[in-house]
Amino acid sequence: MVAAIAVPSPKSTSRQNPISIREPNSTFLGGSPLKGLCLQLKPRNNKISLVVASANTTTTSTTSGGAGGRFYLNFTGFPFPLGPFLNRRTIRTEAVKDCIWLFEQEQALGFSSVSTNIRMTIIKLKSGGLWVHAPIAPTKECIQLVKELGAPVEYIVLPTFAYEHKIFVGPFSRKFPRAQIWVAPRQWSWPLNLPLEFFGIFRAKTLKDEDLSNPWADEIEQKVLSSPEVGIGPYVEVAFYHKRSRTLLVTDAVIFVPRQPPECISKDSLLASAKNGLAVKLLSKGKEVLEEPVVDNKMNRQKGWERMVLQILFLGPSNLLEPNASFAQMSQKLIVSPIVKTLVFSKVPEKVRDWIDSIVSDWRFKRIIPAHFAAPINSSRSDFLAAFAFLDDLLGERYVTRPSLSLLFTSIMGKAASYFPPDDMKTLSSLDQFLVSVGAVKKTVSGRRR
Secondary structure, eight states, X not given: OOOTTTSSSSOOOOOOOSOOOOOOOOOTTSSSOOOOEEEEEEEETTEEEEEEEEOOOOOEEOOTTGGGGGBOOXXXXXXXXXXXXXXXXXXXXXXXXXXXXXXXXXXXXXXXXXXXXXXXXXXXXXXXXXXXESOOOOOHHHHHHHHTTOSOEEEEEEOBSXXXXXXXXXXXXXXXXXXXXXXXXXXXXXXXXXXXXXXXXXSOXXXXXXXXXXXXXXXEEEEEEXXXXXXXXXXXXXXXXXXXXXXXXXXXXXXXXXXSOOTXXXXXXXXHHHSOOHHHHHTSTTOOOOOOOOOOSHHHHHHHHHHHHHHHHHSSOSOSSSOHHHHHHHBSSEEOOHHHIIIIITTOHHHHHHHHHHHHHHOOOSEEEOSSSSOOEEOOHHHHHHHTTHHHHHHTOTTTXXXXXXXXXXXXXXXXHTOOOHHHHHHHHHHHHHHHHTTSSOSOOTTOOO
C-alpha cells in the first residue's frame, strides 16, 4: 500500500496509546493458536486504571478448495499493480457472534516483497440479509465463505475513492447481482479520471453524510469525510457505526499494527521480505549487509513482517537491516498512518477535526474495524480521539473545544501515540516537500497554523 491520498493506486494505511486489542487466532508462531495478552494504562474518570486485553475465541475458516479456489488474475494498478497476481487466500473470522464477520486476503505492492492484509467486513442485518463493506477479490474460496453465512447479500458498500478497494467492487457485485451497490461520493482515479463503469460498477447509489433515508439507517449510521483537494484529487472516506454491536468501521483513518503478521500473509512473502535485498542495503545505515540464505523459522518470518510494516508506513524507513526498534514504536497502538497523516490529514485539519469530533460525539462505539492490519480493536472514543491529537497543534486550538480533565489527559497521551521516529520520517517528509514543490500536494489550508 502506498500513499492513496495523491493517487488511487496501492496506498498505505493504510495502530503508545491507551488501548486494548483482541487479535484473531494465529498459528504463525507454532502449532497452537496465539492468545494475545497485554497490560496497558487507560484513563477512566480522571484516574489511571489498568486494562487487560486478551484474545477471545474466534472462528477462522477456509474452504477445502485449496489453491484452485484461490485463483484470481490481477495485473492492474497504477503505478504498481496489486498482488498477489494469481493466488489469494481468504481467511474468515467471526468478530461478533452471529453478527459481524471479517474476510481477509493478502495484498502485495507490485512485484515487491511488501505485503499487508486487506479486509472486507460483513454485517448481518435484522432483515436477515448481509451488508458488505469494502469487498475483496471474489475468488471461489471467498464467495463460498460468504455463502456459508446462509444469508443473501443485500448491499455492497465502497467506503472510499481508493483504487485498492474500488477494483473489487464490480467483480464482487457480479457474484451477487441482486445486491444494491453504494459508493462514497466524489469518486476519481489517476492518471485518468475514469467513470465507475470502467471498473465494472453499474447502477451505484451515492453515500451521503448522515443520510437517514438509507435502507439500513435504523441499524448502521454513516458520516462522510470529504476533504478539499489535497493534491490531484480529494480524500474521501465514509465511517459507519453499527448501533447494536457498538462497532465503528473505517477504511484508512486509523490502524493498529499487530506484533505478529496477519494469517493471510503467506510464508513465502514473509521470508522474501526477510532477505537482505537492495532495499535493505540502501537502508542499513552503512552497516555491512551479508547475503545469506534465509532459513524458514519464526525469527525470520517476524523480521520479514517488521520490514514490511516499516516500508508500508514510512516508504523509506531509516534502518531495514535492524527493524526491531522502529517496529516496536509503531506497533500495538492505535495510530493514524504516517503517510495519511503527513500527506492528507495535516493538509485539511479542520475537515478531519469536524469529522472526528462528530464521530466521537454521536457514536458510543467500543470496537473499531479498519480495512487493514489488526481488527477488531477494542477501543473507546477517547482512544480514537487520542490518535488524532496532532490536529490540536495544527489548528492552534489546543484543548479549547474539549476542556474536560479526562480528555486533556487523553490528548497528552495522544501526543505520545502520534510520535513517529524522526529518522524514519525523513523519506516521507522529503516526499511531502517534493510533492508540495511540484504542486501535487498543497502546503497550507484554511485553519492550519502557519
